[in-house]
Amino acid sequence: MVLHFLPLVLAMSGQAPPPQQSPPPPPQQSVPAATVAPRPPQAPRKIYSETADAKALIATAVAGAEESEIRVLINWGANDDERSTKFSQVQRSPEIATPKFFSDEYKVAYVDVGHLDKNMDVAATYAAKPAAGALPYFTILDAHGKVLANASATQMAGDDPATFDPKKFAAFLAKHQAPAPDADPPFRAALSQAKKDGKYVFLWFSAPW
Amino acid sequence: MASKDVAPLLAREFVFAKLDFDRAKGAKEIEKRYIDKEQGLPWFAFLDGDGKALIHSTGPKGNTGFPAQPDEIAHFKTMLQTVKKRLTDEEIAFLVTSLEEANKKK
Numbered sequence: 001m002v003l004h005f006l007p008l009v010l011a012m013s014g015q016a017p018p019p020q021q022s023p024p025p026p027p028q029q030s031v032p033a034a035t036v037a038p039r040p041p042q043a044p045r046k047i048y049s050e051t052a053d054a055k056a057l058i059a060t061a062v063a064g065a066e067e068s069e070i071r072v073l074i075n076w077g078a079n080d081d082e083r084s085t086k087f088s089q090v091q092r093s094p095e096i097a098t099p100k101f102f103s104d105e106y107k108v109a110y111v112d113v114g115h116l117d118k119n120m121d122v123a124a125t126y127a128a129k130p131a132a133g134a135l136p137y138f139t140i141l142d143a144h145g146k147v148l149a150n151a152s153a154t155q156m157a158g159d160d161p162a163t164f165d166p167k168k169f170a171a172f173l174a175k176h177q178a179p180a181p182d183a184d185p186p187f188r189a190a191l192s193q194a195k196k197d198g199k200y201v202f203l204w205f206s207a208p209w
Numbered sequence: 210m211a212s213k214d215v216a217p218l219l220a221r222e223f224v225f226a227k228l229d230f231d232r233a234k235g236a237k238e239i240e241k242r243y244i245d246k247e248q249g250l251p252w253f254a255f256l257d258g259d260g261k262a263l264i265h266s267t268g269p270k271g272n273t274g275f276p277a278q279p280d281e282i283a284h285f286k287t288m289l290q291t292v293k294k295r296l297t298d299e300e301i302a303f304l305v306t307s308l309e310e311a312n313k314k315k
Contacts, residue, residue: 068229104231183233190226195258200292202223205230205240206251 046079047087048112054119058145061109066143070178073106076113076123077136083153083162084136090156093166101170104207105177106140113137126150140176149176215307221295223255248272255292264291277312 049057061072077084091102102108111119113130123130123137126147130137134152142148151172158165187203194201219225228236230250240247243254243262249272254265266273268284276285282305289301296304 070232100231181229181233183228183236183239187226187228187239190224191256191258191260194224194256197224198294199221199258200223200263200294201256201258201260202219202225202253203239203243203256204225204227204251204253205236206227207229207231 047085048075048077048079048110050079050112050114050118052112054109054111054122057109057111058122058141061107062141062143062145064107065141068107069143069181070104071106071143071148071176072141072145073108073173074126074128074139074141075108075110075136076119076128076130076139077110078112078114081135083164086164087136090164090166090169095166095170096173099170099174101173101177106173138172143178215304218296218300218304222289222293249274251275255288264288276308282308282312 058072058074061074065072075084075087077087079085090096096102099105111122113119113123113135116130116132120130123139126139126141128137128139128150129152131152134154136153138149138151138153138156139147140149149172153164154161156164156168156172158168190201190203193199228239230236230240230252237247240252242260243256243265244252244267248267251274252266252272254262256262264287266276266284266288268280268287270280270284273281273284276282285308286301286305289296289304290298293301
C-alpha cells in the first residue's frame with residue numbers, strides 16, 4: 001500500500017501528515033551458502049541520532065501526537081550509555097508491547113544527550129534533568145507539547161538497578177497516556193457539516209501507527 | 210503526490226471524518242454500520258449527509274487500504290465516480306494519476 005495517500009487525506013482534513021513509518025525490512029531469502037557474498041561488518045544501530053536537530057525531532061513527534069490525539073515520550077539518552085541501549089528490551093516486554101504503548105499511545109523522540117554535553121539546553125526547556133548514571137531520562141508531553149511528567153531511569157529500575165522494571169515503566173506510561181477519544185462527536189459533526197454544505201463524508205478509519 | 214493540489218479538490222466534494230479504529234470509543238460500532246466484517250486499516254467509506262454509505266473501500270479484491278495497486282486505484286476511481294457532484298472527470302483523472310505516480314515512486 002502506498003503511504004503517500006495518507007498525506008493526501010490528512011491534507012484534505014487540514015492536518016499536517018504524520019511522519020512516515022519505515023517499511024519493514026525485506027524478508028531474508030534462503031540462498032545456497034556457496035553464493036552468499038561475505039557481508040561487511042555492520043556498525044550497531046544507533047538509537048540516538050548524533051546529528052539530528054533535537055527540537056525538530058520533538059516537533060515531529062508532537063505533530064504526530066496531535067494528529068492522533070496521543071502523547072509524546074521524549075527519551076533523553078546516549079548511545080554509549082548501557083541502560084539507554086537496553087531500552088529496546090523493555091519496549092519488547094509484554095507489559096509494554098501488549099498494550100501497544102509505542103504504536104498506539106505514544107510518539108517517541110530519541111534525543112542524544114551525549115555525555116550530558118548535548119541538547120541539555122533543549123532538555124531544560126522541558127524541565128528535564130538527564131543526569132549521569134540515571135539515563136535514559138523520560139519526558140511525557142501532551143499533544144500540544146506541554147510537559148505532563150518527567151522521570152529518570154532510576155525511577156523505573158528493577159531489583160538490579162542497571163535494568164528496567166517493565167511493570168514500573170508500563171505504569172508510568174499508562175498513568176499519563178491520553179484518554180481514549182470518543183468517535184461519535186466528530187462523526188456526527190462531519191455528517192452535519194456535509195449535509196449543510198451539500199457534500200459527502202469521507203469516513204476514514206485508521207490507527208496511530 | 211502534490212497534496213496542495215489534491216487536497217482542495219477532495220475538500221470540494223467531502224467533509225473528512227478520521228476515526229481511530231483501535232482507540233476511539235465507538236469507532237468499531239460505527240464501522241459495523243457499514244460493513245459486517247473488520248476490513249483491516251485503513252478502511253474508508255463515502256457517506257451522504259444522512260450517514261448512508263454510498264460506496265466503501267472494500268472492492269472486488271477486498272479492502273484497498275491506501276490505493277496503490279492498479280485494481281485498488283481503479284476501485285478508488287469508481288468510488289469517486291459514484292459520488293461525484295462537484296468533481297469533474299478531468300479532476301478525478303488527476304487524482305488517479307497522482308496515486309499512480311506516487312506508486313511509481315515507491
